[in-house]
Amino acid sequence: MKTIKQIADEIGVSKQAIQKRISKEPLYTVIQEYISIVDSTKYIDVDGETLIKSAYKKSRQIVADNIHANQPTTAENEVYSILRETIDTLRKQLEVKDKQIDDLTQTIREQAESIKQQAESINAERKNELAETIITGQQRLTNGKKEGLFKRFFQKKGTNI
Numbered sequence: 001m002k003t004i005k006q007i008a009d010e011i012g013v014s015k016q017a018i019q020k021r022i023s024k025e026p027l028y029t030v031i032q033e034y035i036s037i038v039d040s041t042k043y044i045d046v047d048g049e050t051l052i053k054s055a056y057k058k059s060r061q062i063v064a065d066n067i068h069a070n071q072p073t074t075a076e077n078e079v080y081s082i083l084r085e086t087i088d089t090l091r092k093q094l095e096v097k098d099k100q101i102d103d104l105t106q107t108i109r110e111q112a113e114s115i116k117q118q119a120e121s122i123n124a125e126r127k128n129e130l131a132e133t134i135i136t137g138q139q140r141l142t143n144g145k146k147e148g149l150f151k152r153f154f155q156k157k158g159t160n161i
Contacts, residue, residue, distance in 0.1 A: 001036070001043040011056050018052060027055055 004022075008015045022031050034048025044052065 001045050002049055004042050004044065007044060007049055007052055011053060013056065021055060022052065027051065 004018045005015045008018045011018070021027060022035075031044070031048050031051055034045045034051070036043050036045075
């Protein structure tokens with residue numbers, strides 16, 4: 001007598017797979033007489049083991065038959081070949097597009113850096129102009145006499161009173 005685990009190891013499936021298989025019809029009713037339980041462990045005698053192994057052999061044969069039946073025809077092979085070629089072509093095109101995107105990204109970075117430098121240059125020029133204006137205004141104040149508020153307010157443009 002063997003345990004379900006021992007039979008599962010021999011067949012190359014899990015213990016749960018065996019338990020599931022023997023819990024369903026048609027195997028369930030046939031195998032019940034070959035199962036005995038000792039200390040919560042199921043033991044299956046030689047005839048039951050043979051039934052389980054034959055059930056797995058049949059299912060494996062069905063799978064093998066299906067695999068053989070599902071072999072592609074010549075026309076399908078041609079379609080697969082065309083699809084593979086198309087996929088290869090698309091991959092190559094994708095590589096080219098990736099390269100183009102990288103080049104454009106680099107160009108954008110370079111232009112952004114150029115714009116940043118131009119903006120800094122313009123900003124520096126404006127700061128210099130503002131500084132010159134402030135210096136010129138201070139020189140006027142120190143060179144000339146201070147004008148009163150009334151005089152500055154009513155003074156005509158272009159004339160000094």
